[in-house]
Amino acid sequence: MLPNATSPRQAPSPPHPVPGASSVTRRDAASERGARATEGAGAAGRAERGATMTEYLPEIAIGNEGLLDECESVWKQMEECQTKLMLLRTEMPVKSHSQLSLLMMQGKALAAECSQWQKRSPEVVSTDSEVLLALGKEELQKVKNELEMMLSTVQSKTRKLDEDLKREQQWYDEQKQILDVLNEKESKTQDEQLSKKSLNARTFCELQNNILKIKMYKEELLSSLGGFLEEHFPHPEKGGSGKKEDSSEDPAVKLITLHEILEILINEAVTTPHEPYVTINDSFWPPYIELLLRSGIALRHPEDPNRMRLEAFHM
Known part of the structure; x- marks a missing residue:
């Protein structure tokens, strides 16, 4: 761990040119945050290792200078993004109210992100191998815990999905059985209807044939009866029985x-x-x-x- 460092304002100035008063202010704020971080790290180092301040002064100066350079580069990139955004807002015409509202929302989101980056304090990582090993173990333990939690969640979801799948499979099997029974009944009903239709057709044809036979038999009977009656029971006037032989008048x-x-x-x-x-x-x-x-x-x-x-x- 790093020992307690001096104020970041005593570190050498960054090689980049100062873009303006706002940039200087932001750089000072970043320097103060870096100083606070290095002070905390130095206090922990004094408690653990008990080193003197004079041994780590060159490293502290180099670390502060690197942090200031990094902060300056980040702020410069943010300023360039903001400038490009303003240029895009001025150059690209707004086609509709929906686009304008979308651009305003994007601007608000960028402003919120910028404020978060301003509030965030830089983290100083030590060059000591033991510290890095401890930090690595801690990060790995966190990742392990998160992965275990995720694994348990996935396993519970998998068990639930398996149960749902079993229920759905059971319901599908029941519906399939019902469908098979209904199809079988429908096929039987269709066969019965076809057999009934064929039987009715045959019966109808037989009835028609019988009716034709009866009509023909009726005609034969009527013809036979008419011939018999004409032969054995003729018209009274033709037979001479209907009038007297000596009568000259018609009835x-x-x-x-x-x-x-x-x-x-x-x-x-x-x-x-x-x-x-x-x-x-x-x-x-x-x-x-x-x-x-x-x-x-x-x-x-x-x-x-x-x-x-x-x-x-x-x-």
Whole structure:
């Protein structure tokens, strides 16, 4: 450690020219801070090593001169930066209010940094190897402590991230299982729908075919029935039974065939099943009516003998 030094104003002046009164003042302030630092270092040195002041006077003078030169160079650099900043402010036009506010903020930041540098006192490092070794050990211990703290913080964050990863992985597995089940159900549902559609299509085609067959069978039955009725039960007037042989006058009412009577009865039973009775008029030939009633094809109304209906064979 350095012993107590004399006042820094007694040290030789720096080789750089004095830029002005403000520079001299700042240099004096820096010299005072250097002096205070060297005084503290000298007091520690006296306590530890017990050296005399006369042994370290040349080193103190050289150290103070180096500190003053360094402070002067730093202040000179700061003045140059400030000058460049002022020149930039005057030369570059402000394009907008936002740029002006940004430059003002930068100027304030530089001013604050300058004040901090002014308040900061220079640190004098001794040339003694033991002192440097002790300082190095102390710095290394600080770095070690900081690294250990950082390591513990990183490890705790890593453990937390591992736990979060496990939870997320578990949630992902659960969601994947649910998705697989839903996909399986959806595929089954689609298969069932396709099978139902195919079954419905087949059923519909079969029904259409059956309807066509029934219609064809109905046409065949109607044709067969019409041929049978025309052959065995002809029109009363054509058969000669509907009028007398010696009569020369036409009947007052035109008689209808048995086929037409059955058609009237069938239509009435289908269109109005709640009231299927048909009124017997003069166009109905009595022998055909008697034939239908006796054969059980038609029934008379229980209260009105002039009305009859078709027997409900489908019931």
